[in-house]
Amino acid sequence: MDKRLENLRMYFPAEVTGAYLAFQSLLKTNGVQPGEYTKFMLWVLVGLSVFNVAIYWKFYNVKNAFVQFILLCGFLVWAMNIDTTRFKDAPWGLGENIEIVAPSLLIFYSLLTLFLAIPQRNPDAPG
Amino acid sequence: MRLVRLSAILLLGFGCEPLYAAQLGASYDSYRDMHRDTAYGSLFFNATAIRHADNLAKKRFRAVTASGDIELPSQQGYCFVFNHYGRPTLDGKSHSYRAKITKLMIDGTNRLETVEQAFDPTDDLSSTSPPDLCIAGIRNVSKVTIEFTSDDNNYFDWQITFVPR
Numbered sequence: 001m002d003k004r005l006e007n008l009r010m011y012f013p014a015e016v017t018g019a020y021l022a023f024q025s026l027l028k029t030n031g032v033q034p035g036e037y038t039k040f041m042l043w044v045l046v047g048l049s050v051f052n053v054a055i056y057w058k059f060y061n062v063k064n065a066f067v068q069f070i071l072l073c074g075f076l077v078w079a080m081n082i083d084t085t086r087f088k089d090a091p092w093g094l095g096e097n098i099e100i101v102a103p104s105l106l107i108f109y110s111l112l113t114l115f116l117a118i119p120q121r122n123p124d125a126p127g
Numbered sequence: 128m129r130l131v132r133l134s135a136i137l138l139l140g141f142g143c144e145p146l147y148a149a150q151l152g153a154s155y156d157s158y159r160d161m162h163r164d165t166a167y168g169s170l171f172f173n174a175t176a177i178r179h180a181d182n183l184a185k186k187r188f189r190a191v192t193a194s195g196d197i198e199l200p201s202q203q204g205y206c207f208v209f210n211h212y213g214r215p216t217l218d219g220k221s222h223s224y225r226a227k228i229t230k231l232m233i234d235g236t237n238r239l240e241t242v243e244q245a246f247d248p249t250d251d252l253s254s255t256s257p258p259d260l261c262i263a264g265i266r267n268v269s270k271v272t273i274e275f276t277s278d279d280n281n282y283f284d285w286q287i288t289f290v291p292r
Contacts, residue, residue: 033185033186034156035186036184036185036186037184085156085157088156088157088158088159088253089157089158089186091253093252093253095157096159096252096253
């Protein structure tokens with residue numbers, strides 16, 4: 001499963017996944033337990049999702065809304081899988097079965113990526 | 128034989144347990160697990176939370192398994208949380224719980240505080256607004272006794288005693 005997650009991470013801009021991991025690390029450094037700050041991290045996820053779309057749009061030339069949507073879903077699946085404990089208390093019952101739902105979505109998404117090439121960054125893009 | 132056993136129990140305490148021995152039981156790191164895995168009205172100590180705001184943010188629940196004396200770590204205040212999920216019938220009514228807090232001061236006097244608050248039973252596993260109680264002002268207090276009661280049958284009836292450290 002870890003390999004699947006690592007493979008999936010390759011689909012997203014390193015700035016975005018790196019930022020999420022940096023927020024996780026920031027909380028840990030400040031004594032926050034893995035199950036706490038659920039709402040805060042959900043807002044972080046919303047913010048990074050916007051950046052995810054913007055970075056694909058600007059630096060990867062991904063202009064197709066459907067492809068953007070698929071990539072965004074993948075980012076959310078990745079986040080759910082690396083922060084499962086935190087999202088147990090996600091609102092609207094989203095976290096009720098997260099230990100089953102998140103890996104299941106990862107499996108399906110991994111299958112989906114067989115049909116989806118990793119987006120290539122523009123050669124003149126920064127980073 | 129019976130006499131020997133009785134004598135052993137009386138003299139050495141073999142095989143006997145204190146009548147009211149509350150222990151801290153399982154740990155829960157989320158509201159979902161705490162609500163899902165324990166019964167309506169279960170009581171939890173929220174470790175490291177010392178005020179109401181902490182009690183909402185921190186999820187370090189330790190189950191109180193029975194009424195009686197409990198041993199708690201050294202803290203500036205103590206917070207407790209109830210499971211308000213899984214009431215056998217949800218009638219949409221609010222209920223209230225009461226806490227009678229008796230603080231035995233070092234000088235031997237008692238201070239009595241009472242707290243009464245309303246709460247809503249929930250069917251939301253991840254509800255983050257459980258009935259709770261935080262105890263502050265524990266300087267010069269040698270023992271704290273809390274008697275919880277409610278107007279919801281006897282689900283919330285607990286009596287715990289602890290020594291603040």
